[in-house]
Amino acid sequence: MALDTESRGTPLVEMRNMRKSFGGIDAVDGVTLDLYPGEVVGVLGHNGAGKSVLMKMLSGALSRDEGEIYVNGELANINNPRDARHYRIETIYQYLALADNLDAASNLFLGRELVTSTGLVDDAQMEAETRKIMARLNPNFQRFHTPVKGLSGGQRQSVAISRAVYFNANILIMDEPTAALGVEETRMVANLIEELKSQGLGIFLIDHDIHAVMQLCDRASVMKNGKLVGTVKVDEVTEDDILGMIILGKTPEKGTV
Amino acid sequence: MADSTDTRQLPKHVRRNIIDTMEIDTRLLGMIGAFIVICVVFDVWTGGRFLTPRNIFNLTIQTVSVAIMATGMVFVIVTRHIDLSVGALLATCSAFMAMTQTAVLPQWFGIELGSPIIAPVAIIVGLIVGVAIGAFHGWLIGYLTIPAFIVTLGGLFVWRNVAWHLSRGQTIGPLDGNFLVLGGIEGTLGATASWILALIACAFTIMLMINARRAKLRHEFPVKPIWAEVVIGAIAIAAIVGFVWILNSYEVPGGRLARDFRARGETMPEGYSEVYGVPYSVLLLIIIAIAMTVLAQRTRLGRYIFATGGNPEATELAGINIRFLTVKVFAIMGLLCALSAVVASARLTFHTNDIGTLDELRVIAAAVIGGTALSGGIGTIYGAILGALIMQSLQSGMAMVGVEAPYQNIVVGIVLVLAVYVDILYRKRTGD
Ligand SMILES: Nc1ncnc2c1ncn2[C@@H]1O[C@H](COP(=O)(O)OP(=O)(O)OP(=O)(O)O)[C@@H](O)[C@H]1O
Ligand SMILES: [Mg+2]
Numbered sequence A: 001m002a003l004d005t006e007s008r009g010t011p012l013v014e015m016r017n018m019r020k021s022f023g024g025i026d027a028v029d030g031v032t033l034d035l036y037p038g039e040v041v042g043v044l045g046h047n048g049a050g051k052s053v054l055m056k057m058l059s060g061a062l063s064r065d066e067g068e069i070y071v072n073g074e075l076a077n078i079n080n081p082r083d084a085r086h087y088r089i090e091t092i093y094q095y096l097a098l099a100d101n102l103d104a105a106s107n108l109f110l111g112r113e114l115v116t117s118t119g120l121v122d123d124a125q126m127e128a129e130t131r132k133i134m135a136r137l138n139p140n141f142q143r144f145h146t147p148v149k150g151l152s153g154g155q156r157q158s159v160a161i162s163r164a165v166y167f168n169a170n171i172l173i174m175d176e177p178t179a180a181l182g183v184e185e186t187r188m189v190a191n192l193i194e195e196l197k198s199q200g201l202g203i204f205l206i207d208h209d210i211h212a213v214m215q216l217c218d219r220a221s222v223m224k225n226g227k228l229v230g231t232v233k234v235d236e237v238t239e240d241d242i243l244g245m246i247i248l249g250k251t252p253e254k255g256t257v
Numbered sequence B: 001m002a003d004s005t006d007t008r009q010l011p012k013h014v015r016r017n018i019i020d021t022m023e024i025d026t027r028l029l030g031m032i033g034a035f036i037v038i039c040v041v042f043d044v045w046t047g048g049r050f051l052t053p054r055n056i057f058n059l060t061i062q063t064v065s066v067a068i069m070a071t072g073m074v075f076v077i078v079t080r081h082i083d084l085s086v087g088a089l090l091a092t093c094s095a096f097m098a099m100t101q102t103a104v105l106p107q108w109f110g111i112e113l114g115s116p117i118i119a120p121v122a123i124i125v126g127l128i129v130g131v132a133i134g135a136f137h138g139w140l141i142g143y144l145t146i147p148a149f150i151v152t153l154g155g156l157f158v159w160r161n162v163a164w165h166l167s168r169g170q171t172i173g174p175l176d177g178n179f180l181v182l183g184g185i186e187g188t189l190g191a192t193a194s195w196i197l198a199l200i201a202c203a204f205t206i207m208l209m210i211n212a213r214r215a216k217l218r219h220e221f222p223v224k225p226i227w228a229e230v231v232i233g234a235i236a237i238a239a240i241v242g243f244v245w246i247l248n249s250y251e252v253p254g255g256r257l258a259r260d261f262r263a264r265g266e267t268m269p270e271g272y273s274e275v276y277g278v279p280y281s282v283l284l285l286i287i288i289a290i291a292m293t294v295l296a297q298r299t300r301l302g303r304y305i306f307a308t309g310g311n312p313e314a315t316e317l318a319g320i321n322i323r324f325l326t327v328k329v330f331a332i333m334g335l336l337c338a339l340s341a342v343v344a345s346a347r348l349t350f351h352t353n354d355i356g357t358l359d360e361l362r363v364i365a366a367a368v369i370g371g372t373a374l375s376g377g378i379g380t381i382y383g384a385i386l387g388a389l390i391m392q393s394l395q396s397g398m399a400m401v402g403v404e405a406p407y408q409n410i411v412v413g414i415v416l417v418l419a420v421y422v423d424i425l426y427r428k429r430t431g432d
Helices: A003-007 A051-058 A081-086 A104-108 A123-137 A153-166 A183-198 A210-216 A239-248 B004-008 B026-045 B053-078 B086-108 B118-142 B148-167 B177-183 B190-218 B226-247 B254-263 B280-298 B300-310 B312-317 B322-348 B359-369 B381-400 B405-430
Strands: A013-022 A025-035 A040-045 A066-071 A074-076 A089-092 A171-175 A202-206 A219-224 A227-233
Touching: A013 A051, A025 A040, A025 A051, A025 A202, A025 A219, A040 A051, A040 A210, A040 A239, A051 A066, A051 A171, A051 A202, A081 A089, A089 A153, A104 A123, A104 A153, A123 A153, A123 B190, A153 A183, A183 A202, A183 A210, A210 A239, A219 A239, A227 A239, B026 B381, B026 B405, B053 B086, B053 B226, B053 B280, B053 B300, B053 B322, B053 B359, B053 B381, B086 B118, B086 B148, B086 B322, B086 B359, B118 B148, B118 B177, B118 B322, B177 B280, B177 B322, B190 B226, B280 B300, B280 B322, B280 B381, B300 B312, B300 B322, B312 B322, B359 B381, B359 B405, B381 B405
Parallel strands: A025 A227, A040 A202, A040 A219, A089 A171, A171 A202
Antiparallel strands: A013 A025, A013 A066, A066 A074, A219 A227
C-alpha cells in the first residue's frame, strides 16, 4: 500500500482535508489528495460530486472553508488565481476560460502580457510566441488574428491548453479537457498529456471517460457527494472496480493507496 | 512537430479585394462614408454654407465636449457597464471650477481675478472632483456590486443637484480669461503653430506606420504590399493637412482684431489679418484620443478592460482584479467628465445651472453610433469620436436649414436606432 509512495519523495501537491460548502451543502467534504512529479491522477465521480470545486480551490478560483495545500512539501498560501500561478499551477477549466472577443495570443498571455521596454503590450512578440507553441500543439491552426469566438471547439481548446503549457506549469489541472473535442483532437490531448508527464509535470485529470482514465492515469481518485471514496492504482484495478466506486461508493479490496 | 514553413504561409486567406489588401477597417470606412454623405447633403441643402471654414470650425469646437466623454464611455460600455451620470458629473465639476475661480481663490485666498494661477488651480480642483466621484461610482459598482445603471442613475440626480447647490442655481461668470482659452474660439493656435502641429502629426503617422511594418517583418509576419502602405499614408497625411488647412482658412473678423489691438493700446495696421487655426480644445481632444487609444490597444489595463467585456469570469481566473478595474474605468470616466467641463464652461464663458443637460444621452449615443457594443467587449476610441462628430453635424446641419430643435432630436433618435441596426447587420455579415 503506502510502500512506494515513500520512495517517491515529496509530492508536488498535497491537499489535506479540503472542505467547501455552499449555503449548507457540502460540495467538498474533507478530501485529501496528493500528486507526484510525472504522475497523472484521474479525478472521477458523478455529476456534482465536487471535482471541479476541489480543483478550483487548488487553482485559487474558489476560497476554501478548511484545508491546507502543500506544494513541494511546504505549506502554500493560495487564495486567488495569481497565487496559484506563483506556485506554477495552471488550470484548463471545464468551461473554457477564454475572452471571446480577443485573439489567441491575447488569451494565451492574458494577465501575463509581454511588454516592450516602454511598458506597452508587445503584440507582435506575443503572436510570435503563440505561433511557436501552436505549431507544436495544433499545427493546422492558422487563425491568429480572429477573436477566439470564431474558432471551433477544438481550436479554442488548444488555445486554452497552450496557455497552460507555455508558462511551464509544474502542476496542471485539466477539467474535462476533451469534453468538446472530436476523436482526432482527443487523441492530440492524450499525446500531450503523455508528453507533459514525461517532462515531470504532475497532472490532475478530470474526465468522465473511464476508459481514457485507465489509459492515461497512474492513479484514480473517486469522489462521491463531496467525499473521497478512495484512490486506486489504475493498473491494479478493473474498470468495473472504478465503476463500483463511482456508483456505489465501494472501495475495491486491492489496489487502494 | 509541425513544419514551420507550413505554419507561416496563409493559403486559405485569399486576398479578396483592394480594401482587404490594404487592411482597412470597413466599419471605419462606413462611418467616414456616412459623415461625408451628411456633409454633402447639408452643403447642397444650405447652398454651400455647411462646408465653409467657419462652419467646420464651429462644428469641431461644438463636438469636443461630447467627444471627450464618449472616449471614456467606450471603456465603460466595453466592460458591460453604463454611465448615466456624465452630464451631471460635468455640471458638478463645472460648478466646482467656477466657484474656485470666482469665489474661493479671490475671496478666501485674496488672489485677484486675472492671476495666472487661477486657471490651473481651478482645473486641478475640477479634475480631482471628477476622478474622486468617478472612482466612488466605480467602488459602488465593483466592490458593492450595485449595478452601474442604478449607481449612475442615482448619480444623475445627486450630481446635477449638487451642482445646483454649489451655485444656488445661479449662473457664475465671467470665468477667468486664461480658463476661457480652452473653450474653443477664445484660444487657437494661429496659422504657424497649426502648420507645425500638422507637420508633427504627419511625421508621427509615418513613424508609426514604419515601426508597425518593421515589427511585423522582424517576426516574419505577412505585411501588406508597399503600395498599400503608401496609399494609406498618403490618405492620412492628406486628411491631416486638409483639416489644418480648413481651420487655417477661417479668418478672425476684422472688428474683433481691431478691438484686440485697441485693448492693447495699439492701432491695427492697414490690411492686417489673422486666422484662427486649430483651437486648443480640439488639440486637447486630439491628445485625449491618442492617449485613450494607446491605453486601449497597447497597455495591460486596456487589454484587461476588453477581456473583462469579453468574459469577466475568464479575466478573473487569469488573476485580474476586475473590481479594481471597474474603479479605474469609472475614475477615467470622471477625469474625462472634468476635462469636458473645462471645455464646455469655457466655451460658454460661464457656468450655468443646466450645463451638460442630456449630455449623458449624447455621449452614450456617440459611443454606440461609433460601434461600441452594449453587450461588451467591442468598441473603438476613434469610432466614438466619429460618432460624436456625426451627431453634431446632423444637429448643426438641421439647425442651419431651419429644422426646429424638437425635430432635430427626433431625427437624432431615429439615427441612433438605425445606426445600431446597421451595425448588427454588419456584424452578421462579417461574423465578428
Ligand atoms: N459557485 C457555486 N455556488 C453554489 N454551489 C456550487 C457552486 N459551484 C458548485 N456548486 C455545487 O457544488 C457541488 C459540486 O459541484 P462541482 O462543480 O464540483 O461538480 P463536478 O463534480 O465538477 O460535476 P461535473 O461532473 O458535472 O462537472 C454541486 O452540488 C454544485 O451544485
Ligand atoms: Mg465539473
